[in-house]
Amino acid sequence: MTVYQPPLRDMRFVLHELLQVERYQNIPAFADASMETIDSVLEEGGKFAREVLFPLNAIGDEEGCIFDNGEVTTPSGFKEAFRTYREAGWVGLEGDPKFGGTGLPQFVATAAAEMMGSANLSFETYAGLTMGAALTIDTHGDEEQRRTYLPKMFAGEWGGTMNLTEPHCGTDLGLLRTRAKPQEDGTYQIAGTKIFISAGEHDLTENIIHLVLARIVGAPEGTRGISLFIVPKHLVNPTGDLGERNAVACGSIEEKMGIKGSATCVMNYEGATGFLLGEPNKGLRAMFTMMNKARLGVGVQGLSMGEVAYQNAVAYAKDRLQGRALSGARSPEAAADPIIVHPDVRYMLMTMRAFAEGGRALALWIAFSLDLSRHDPDTRGRQDADDLVSLITPVVKAYLTDMGFEATNLGLQVHGGAGFIRETGMEQYVRDTRITQIYEGTNGIQALDLVGRKLPAHYGRALRQIFHPIDQFITETKEDTNLREVSDLLAKSFGRLQLATAWIGEQGLKDPEQAGAASRDYLRLFALVVMGYLWGRMSKVARAALAGGTQETEFYEAKLVTAEFFLTRMLPETSSLLSKIMAGKDSMMALEAEQF
Helix, strand or coil: CCCCCCCHHHHHHHHHHHCCHHHHCCCHHHCCCCHHHHHHHHHHHHHHHHHHHHHHHHHHHHHCCEEECCEEECCCCHHHHHHHHHHCCCCCCCCCHHHCCCCCCHHHHHHHHHHHHHHCHHHHHHHHHHHHHHHHHHHHCCHHHHHHHHHHHHCCCEEEEEECCECCECCCHHHCCCEEEECCCCCEEEEEEEEEEECCCCCCCCEEEEEEEEEECCCCCCHHHEEEEEEECEEECCCCCEEEECCEEEEEECCCCCCCCCCEEEEEEEEEEEEECCCCCCHHHHHHHHHHHHHHHHHHHHHHHHHHHHHHHHHHHHHCECCCCCCCCCCCCCCCCEHHHCHHHHHHHHHHHHHHHHHHHHHHHHHHHHHHHHHCCCHHHHHHHHHHHHHHHHHHHHHHHHHHHHHHHHHHHHHHHHHHCHHHCHHHHHHHHHHHHCCCCCHHHHHHHHHHHHCCHHHHHHHHHHHHHHHHHHHHHCCCCCCHHHHHHHHHHHHHHHHHHHHHHHHHHHCHHHHHHHHHHHHHHHHHHHHHHHHHHHHHHHHHHHHCCCCCHHHHHHHHHHHHHHHHHHCCHHHHHHHHHHCCCHHHHCCCHHHC
């Protein structure tokens, strides 16, 4: 039997004390995001996640989705829960109010998404994809397309998907074969097959708006000839009512390792009517609007799984009696002590806790930066925020999902043999989390994106948005007696990151395989230093609160202890990562394919 309590206090700490988001209420887009509003929204979101979605999580895993003659039925309770979800306005939380959205900042929606994902990851995928598709239409569509689709999508009455992958191509989209034939009325006839399409067919909404990558007949081969199309399940009449069924059908759904309550579909386009979204042959650029949001969202899914796994591991460790504490019996009246007294169990729990709290700070910081990249009234401010988001997106996606999977495995390990048994619920978290390292671009692709595209972009301009704040924090705290150790530990790891960055820059110019071989370790090194920086900042905030006479001493003292654990037990991994990076590619690439 699993448990879940929304981490509202820690969310408030990050938003109000670390990021101090209320300072930006002078920006029109943030005007309605007062402390009271934020807390109220998250309180209600947590209640919905805990009371409505969480009880359906095991049901979704047990029943899965059912496919019958092109139609998909979601697990028991999903349809009713989604109706309540959309009626409460959760789907369009950050949508433009002009088209029926709530208009709250991205950081509020991100915090809400974490709770929904912890409670029921399969359910969360439906709403997350809908919002991603809607924001892509909002960014790249014309006014008629916005009026036609956004109100229904923000209201949750229509769903949304992204259709990229085909049977013969995943990451290499230049190979795609789906074709778009121009019609005299300005529409296009879409023909082809897409696979691994999350929420491609279901019974939660009356219409599904597919965003489909295809090549217009006669367009250049490769990625330069890809366009993006809106292909509704049901065509929309000029009055806004649903028209005839479009020539798009679900051919089957996948039997998967996890997230079984989320329908993963094979979609067949058989001359379906499509509408060009954005410019011809610029579809990949437009789709990246949705992909980048999805990558941040998937990173949050990794975080959400780490959080719920941590909560369940703690509950079990406090309850399970096994052995005696090495320092002497802690519960002499009982037959044994709870396993939470043992150092190895503490190591696992502290690793999970440090990841969840640090990962939350990272996710909300980048979500807030995404808001600033769109709404900061200063042009330079928008550019700086956009540079940061662009640089960190692959790090958020890969590190939070790698660690999310590690955390769920640690949670299962804390349970011992019971964790391997289905009824405890822990093995579902492991299975559900595993996909997050794969979809929306595998984590290996994220690492290549970081070293191959993001680092060299604009001559390394984006690096300033993270290197300068870290350097400034180290300089400001190195003489502070309370923070000197934090500063020293961060400085050592930051130095390793700088060395690794220079090494990749130099070696990668000579031999791209050197950069590729280093990419996975470099991304993790980068992530650890960024997390160390955030833990340093959180330490500073916690010490200030304690010095100010706070009544929540336990909360802030625990924050300091968790920071110390991360900085002394997790951050030092940067040393071995640097060694691996500078070892080069030789041992990795030396064998011929036939020798494997």
